[in-house]
Amino acid sequence: MILPLRRQHRLMIAALIVVLVIIFLAGILVRPESLTPPNSGFLPSAEVQR
Amino acid sequence: MSHGYVSIGWNRQKKIYDALILTGIIVYLGLFIGAGSVVHPNATIETLLIRGFGTCALLMLHIILSIGPLCRLFPRLLPLLYNRRHFGVMMFLMALAHGGFSLVQFHTLGDLNPLVSVLVSNERYQSLASFPFQPLGLAALLILFLMAATSHDFWLANLTAPAWKRLHMLVYVAYGLIVAHVMLGVLQAENNWILAATLAMGMIVVLGLHLIAGWRERKKDQASDSMVSANVFVDVCGIDEIENNRAKVVTLSGERVAIFKYDDKISAISNVCQHQNGPLGEGRIIDGCVTCPWHGFQYLPETGASPPPFTEKVPTFNVKVLSGRVLVDPIPNPPGKRVEPAIISETKSESANVARPSEFYIGYLPVAPSSIASAIRKAIMVMFAIVAVVALALVFGQHRFAESVFEFGTTREFEGQLIEKPFPRLLVNTGKQKDNALPFASYALVAGGKHGAEKEAAGFDGRSVKLKGTLIHRDGMAMIEIAAGSISTTDAAPIITSPGSQFAPATYTLAGEIVDSKCYLGVMNPGHTKPHRECASLCIRGGIPPLFVVHDARGYEINLWLVSETGEPVNQQVLDFVAEPVEITGQITTIGNQLFFNASPANYKRLQ
Numbered sequence: 001m002i003l004p005l006r007r008q009h010r011l012m013i014a015a016l017i018v019v020l021v022i023i024f025l026a027g028i029l030v031r032p033e034s035l036t037p038p039n040s041g042f043l044p045s046a047e048v049q050r
Numbered sequence: 051m052s053h054g055y056v057s058i059g060w061n062r063q064k065k066i067y068d069a070l071i072l073t074g075i076i077v078y079l080g081l082f083i084g085a086g087s088v089v090h091p092n093a094t095i096e097t098l099l100i101r102g103f104g105t106c107a108l109l110m111l112h113i114i115l116s117i118g119p120l121c122r123l124f125p126r127l128l129p130l131l132y133n134r135r136h137f138g139v140m141m142f143l144m145a146l147a148h149g150g151f152s153l154v155q156f157h158t159l160g161d162l163n164p165l166v167s168v169l170v171s172n173e174r175y176q177s178l179a180s181f182p183f184q185p186l187g188l189a190a191l192l193i194l195f196l197m198a199a200t201s202h203d204f205w206l207a208n209l210t211a212p213a214w215k216r217l218h219m220l221v222y223v224a225y226g227l228i229v230a231h232v233m234l235g236v237l238q239a240e241n242n243w244i245l246a247a248t249l250a251m252g253m254i255v256v257l258g259l260h261l262i263a264g265w266r267e268r269k270k271d272q273a274s275d276s277m278v279s280a281n282v283f284v285d286v287c288g289i290d291e292i293e294n295n296r297a298k299v300v301t302l303s304g305e306r307v308a309i310f311k312y313d314d315k316i317s318a319i320s321n322v323c324q325h326q327n328g329p330l331g332e333g334r335i336i337d338g339c340v341t342c343p344w345h346g347f348q349y350l351p352e353t354g355a356s357p358p359p360f361t362e363k364v365p366t367f368n369v370k371v372l373s374g375r376v377l378v379d380p381i382p383n384p385p386g387k388r389v390e391p392a393i394i395s396e397t398k399s400e401s402a403n404v405a406r407p408s409e410f411y412i413g414y415l416p417v418a419p420s421s422i423a424s425a426i427r428k429a430i431m432v433m434f435a436i437v438a439v440v441a442l443a444l445v446f447g448q449h450r451f452a453e454s455v456f457e458f459g460t461t462r463e464f465e466g467q468l469i470e471k472p473f474p475r476l477l478v479n480t481g482k483q484k485d486n487a488l489p490f491a492s493y494a495l496v497a498g499g500k501h502g503a504e505k506e507a508a509g510f511d512g513r514s515v516k517l518k519g520t521l522i523h524r525d526g527m528a529m530i531e532i533a534a535g536s537i538s539t540t541d542a543a544p545i546i547t548s549p550g551s552q553f554a555p556a557t558y559t560l561a562g563e564i565v566d567s568k569c570y571l572g573v574m575n576p577g578h579t580k581p582h583r584e585c586a587s588l589c590i591r592g593g594i595p596p597l598f599v600v601h602d603a604r605g606y607e608i609n610l611w612l613v614s615e616t617g618e619p620v621n622q623q624v625l626d627f628v629a630e631p632v633e634i635t636g637q638i639t640t641i642g643n644q645l646f647f648n649a650s651p652a653n654y655k656r657l658q
C-alpha cells in the first residue's frame with residue numbers, strides 16, 4: 001500500500017520502523033526465560049501426591 | 051472499474067487470484083495443523099486451530115504489506131496489486147477465526163461477558179512483561195474489520211478517496227498492534243529462537259521493502275524537482291524520452307505530473323489516481339484513456355476526467371512542445387478542466403513511436419504479456435515456498451506440549467468420600483496399601499465451564515457419594531468435571547475420618563507460577579504461562595482452585611494447592627498474580643495425599 005511518497009509518508013514509515021523495533025526488542029528483553037524458576041533446598045517429593 | 055455497484059466485478063484474473071489465495075490458506079493450515087498434530091501429539095485441536103489461524107493471518111498480512119513496495123520496485127508484479135483487497139478480506143477472516151476461537155476458548159463459560167473478560171481479566175497495564183496482550187489483538191481486529199467492511203468501491207466513493215485512504219492506512223497501526231500482541235503474548239512463553247527470528251525476518255522484509263521503495267521514489271523526486279522555477283513553463287524532457295502511449299513522471303512544485311504521449315499529442319495530468327492514489331504515470335493509454343496500473347481506473351488525457359458515466363477527475367496541466375522538448379506549466383488546473391494537447395509535428399521522433407511490445411497489463415484485459423505472466427508465476431511459486439517454510443518453522447519452533455488429558459465426551463462413574471473444604475475433592479478407595487502409599491486416590495472436583503464445584507458439593511462434606519464426571523489428569527494428578535446434578539449419597543463406609551498431614555508442616559519460600567488447576571491439569575494445553583493468563587484469571591474467579599506450580603533443584607515439577615494460612619480458599623486474592631513468576635512464603639502441609647501451600651496473600655511477591 002505504498003503511496004507516491006511525500007515527506008509525511010516517509011516520516012510515517014520512519015516512525016513505524018522505530019515503534020516496531022522498540023516493540024520487538026521490548027518483547028525479547030522482558031521475556032522471562034522460565035516462569036517457574038527452580039527452588040533450592042529439600043521439598044516434599046511430588047510422589048506424595050500419587 | 052464499474053459504474054454500478056455490484057458486490058464483486060468478477061473477471062478471470064480475480065477468480066484465479068482468489069483461488070490461489072484459498073489454495074495458499076489450505077496449504078498453510080494443512081501443513082501447520084497436520085504436521086503440528088504429528089510433531090506435537092499432545093496438542094489439542096483447539097490450540098492448533100487458534101495458532102494456525104493466527105499465524106496464517108500474520109503471514110498473509112506480511113505478504114499484503116509487501117505487495118505495495120514490491121510493485122513499486124518491480125512493475126511486472128502489478129497484477130498482484132490488482133485484487134489485493136480480496137487478499138485483505140481473507141486475511142481479516144483468518145484473523146477473525148483466530149480471535150473468535152480464542153474468545154470461545156479463553157473467555158466463554160465464565161462469570162463475565164467474554165468481551166468484558168478480554169478487557170478486564172488482566173489489568174497489569176503498568177508492567178511491560180505482564181502487559182495485557184489480548185486487547186492489543188482486539189484493537190487490531192477492529193481496525194482490520196473496518197478496513198474489510200469498507201473495502202468495496204461503494205465505501206470509497208461515499209467516504210471520499212482521501213478519507214478512505216486515511217482509514218486504510220490504519221493497516222500500519224494494526225500491524226504495530228499485532229506485532230505487540232505477538233511479542234507480549236505468545237512469544238513471552240514460547241522462547242524458541244525460531245519463532246522470534248521468523249517474525250523478525252517478516253518485519254525486516256516489510257520494513258526493508260518500504261524503505262528501499264521510499265528511497266528510490268525520493269531520489270526520483272529530487273532529480274526532477276530541481277528543474278522547477280516559479281510560474282513559467284518548465285522544460286521537463288525531450289519528446290523522444292516518452293514512449294508512445296506511455297508517460298514520463300516529473301515532479302513540479304512538489305507535485306508529480308504524468309506527461310503522456312499518444313496519437314502524436316502530448317497531455318499532462320496529475321500522477322495521482324482518484325481511486326486509491328495509484329501512479330497514473332505508470333499506466334498507459336488504452337482505448338484513448340489513461341489507465342491506472344493499479345486497478346484500471348481511466349481518465350481522458352485532455353480533461354483529466356473519467357469518460358462518462360464515471361465522475362472521477364484529476365487536475366490537468368498546460369503543456370506545449372518546442373523544438374522537440376516538452377514544456378509544462380507547474381501550476382495545476384482544476385480537476386477535469388480541458389487543456390488542448392500539444393501537437394507533435396515535424397519534431398516527432400520515429401524511433402520513439404515505433405510500436406514496442408507493451409508490458410502493461412490490467413486484470414480486466416484478456417491476456418497478460420508473457421514477460422508479466424512469467425514474473426507473476428515465479429512470484430507465486432516463491433510465495434508458496436514461503437508459506438510451506440514458515441508453516442513448518444512455526445510447527446517445529448513450538449514448545450513441547452505436556453502430557454495432560456481431558457477425556458472430553460467420556461463420562462465415568464466414581465464412588466468415594468466427598469470433602470468440601472478448602473475446595474471439593476473426592477477420595478476414592480484404591481484398595482492398595484503398600485510402600486506406605488495411601489489406600490485412596492484424591493480427585494479435585496470442578497463444575498462445567500470455568501466454575502468450581504462448591505454449589506454441586508454443598509451438603510455432602512464427609513459423606514460417601516457416587517457421581518458422574520469427566521476425568522482430567524496430568525502427571526499423576528487427577529480432577530473430575532462433575533456432570534451437573536449427578537452427586538448422590540451411598541451407604542459405603544467413609545474412607546478417612548480425620549484427614550491429617552503426613553508430616554510436620556515446614557515453612558518455605560518458593561518461586562513459581564499460580565495457575566488455574568482445571569486448565570493446567572488437562573482441559574487446555576498449554577494451560578499456563580502468560581498467553582493463558584486471562585483464561586486462568588477467569589477460571590479462578592469462577593471457583594476453580596488455584597495451583598502453585600514450582601520446580602525443585604532437579605527440575606521436577608511440584609504442584610501445591612494454594613490456600614490461605616488458615617486453609618481457606620484464596621481465589622479472589624490471587625487474581626492479580628496468576629501466570630507470572632511469583633515468590634510466596636508459607637507452610638507446606640498434606641491432607642490425604644495432596645500437597646497444600648498455606649500462605650497469606652500478603653506474602654505474595656512478584657519476581658519481575
